[in-house]
Amino acid sequence: MIGGFGLVAALAWNDAIQTLVKSVFGDKSGGIIAKFIYALLVTALLAIVSMKIGREEQKK
Template identity: 40%
Template sequence: MVQLATSGFGFVAALAWNETIKKFIDKFISPGSGFISSLIYAIMVTFIAVLVAYYLGRLTQAVYREEEEK
């Protein structure tokens, strides 16, 4: 049940960040360059997703190591 609630909150947060990142990119890139804007957006979101997944993996490993030492 906790995983379901966490996933729901994560989805809502992702939607909020989606709009924020789009507005940030549109502010610095001319509105007529839709493809470039979408490409930069995709790269930024991918980078953030990989970074979060990496650190969550490290955190999970640290927790498992701590449990094994007990």
């Protein structure tokens, strides 16, 4: 049940971040640049979160 709520929240954030990237960088050339920027931002965020979770697990 909790995983389902997490998925819904992730999809909502996905849409919000995509809209933000499109509005900031425009939707030119089919939005390819905006999609790469979005992918880089999400990858960086997930890497940071994963490292923090890993550090917290090591403390236990």
